[in-house]
Amino acid sequence: MALSTQEGSGDSHYVLNVRLDNAKNVSNLLKAIHFKETATVFASSMGLKVTVEDAKCIQANAFIQEGVFHEFTIKEEQLTFKINLTVLLECLTIFGSTSFPGVTTSLKMCYAGYGCPLVLILEEDGVLTDCNIKTLEADEVLDFNFCSSNVVNKIIMKSECLKEAFNELDMSSDILEILMSPDAPYFRLSTFGNSGSTHSDFPKDSDMVESFQCSQTQTNRYKISLLKPSVKALGHSTRVSIRTDNRGFLSLQYMIKNEDGQICFVEYYCVPDEDLDEPDH
């Protein structure tokens, strides 16, 4: 469904001009990283990267590649701005999240450059909404320096079973301990809460595990409050890749399929908890 707004006229001063027929393809990805109010948006000819961070310890990135959009024009090498993600998501879902078959919200999004608002024009069934969202000065984002060459352990599994494990995490525990090992118990998630400890073991030969490449036994602890938001991404995803590097940094990559069958990625990076004390179970 095409936007009824005239194209061309008045669009020339925008440095970023994108259009797509199903705003959901963008909003679902943004929801997967929506655990903080503000997000930093990076635009390049490759597409958009939206970054959300918390406590200088966790970072989530949503990659919306250029191919997701029906029209994607950028006049500069790279554009960066910060925006209120909550407001952006509210605008994107302004027609509601329930969709009738065949009815989608089309979106046109423009940005005129530093200091200018992000302009959204949404249309569904002939109803048009015009939104202007103020942009903020972009801060520097964290660089976790997570190189695939330093990856020690890597597991790719279907999200389904991990979803359940994450949803049932005992939140009275401060930390989530992740064990990855070439030997039993292979992959274990543990919490140490008020009522006792809980372990979820995933054998490497489970049909949920698609790839198991663990070279050494590693037990790392992560703040559960930091990792819990990743359950949002998990919920949307079909597959997840769990990686740890030699420093114990954690990378969670989620494969999310949109309604048009395109594959997008969301990733979370998390630093390990410094506390090296033995678990008190």
Added chain:
Amino acid sequence: MKCVIPGVNIKVFGRAIHSLSKIGEEIYFEPQEDGLSLKTVNSSRSAYSCFLFAPSFFQDYDDGSGQIDSQDGEDNGLRCKITVKSCLTVFRSMSTIEKTVERCKITLNMDDSRLVFMLYCKHGIVKTHNLAFIECETLQAVFSKDLTPNVLTAPARLLCDVVMNFQTNQEEVSLILSPEKVSFKNYIEDEPDPNKVMHTELCLQPEEFDNCQVGVDTEVTFCLKELRAILAFAEVVGLPVSLHFETAGRPIVLSISSDASFEANFVLATLADAQTQTSGSQHPRSQLPSSSRYDMASATEISGPTTTQEEEDMLDDDMDDEMLGHDETMPSYTPSLQLDDLTATAPIRKPAPSRNRQGSPQPSTSRLSEQTERQTPTIPHRTTGGEQFASPVIPNQNTNTKPMRIDVSLLEEDDDDEEEEEAVPGTPPSKKFRSMFFGSQASTCTQLSQSVAPVLACDTDDED
């Protein structure tokens, strides 16, 4: 102890935990020779529930008594309790559990003092929960459901449909039984004005029940919350519920059983009705601030210790009230009894939970006996024959024959509490409902008092 629940029975077990969780704060795990029993009692001791899962319910069952015997010659297997909260972490999402869990193994890890639940799920995933537990004595309410004159058996669905009609904030429901009909009515307190609240009554024909045995026309009032918890379970397992009851003030027993594999019994206190049944109706020791009676009681409690004269006046007033406005018997008369209780209990709360109160030496002893003496003439039953004067304590004894006296006592549990130095549960009994356990507790008190405080024992001796 070790038991393995097969996948098909996980649902029942999990739902049982959920149902227990709606009643009490702790779940007592007791592996016995005849099966694993899960029990709980609510904080006010007005509701008790017990599930017994027979060995045939399990794929593998070992109560562990053999091991313990060999180790230290104890005759009983370990009994422990775990908090409902921690137990729910295991069975939180029943829909997922029903879908994914293939079997569940429960073991006791004595080395780390953990009760271990291992859920073997699909795709080879294993979830292990190591739960902290507290060793404890057995929890046992003594009740008999076989001797009650009234028995109703109904499909869970029928009762669910009935209960559904009451508002969610409705606390108590009355069951009125007569040979012609069975009706459920929301129980309305005297305050606020009963004319200003909604009354709901549902009448059922005896034919609608699988079994409807009416021995005595009666009206019993009990808590809806627990009933809902019971019915939720019964509905999921699709089994009929039997209600065994007698009269107001006597506990109602609800039972659900599936031939060989498990049995569940729930004992609920019923409210003793002031108008129809004064005896056994007053429930002393209200500790719930929500009850107006409590307010009165606490007021007396405060004034009591300081001025005995006032207190006596008050007692007089109470009695007058009772004689004048019989409708108000409960509220007006109770305070004096509560006074008796509370003043005595307060100073010695920790070391000696309430049931010891009369027997324990404490500052207020003399005053206490004074009160008791004052009460004696009114308590009477035999002396004056006026039922309406009956105190809550004595009447229970009077009405109960010896074997029945301990109908629903949680005495053993009380012992346990004592041993562990737990104070009597913080949020006590809802006002009126305590009657059920109180009756039995009272009898213990009096028994105790016989030995420890002869003065107090006087009236009991008379009674017996």
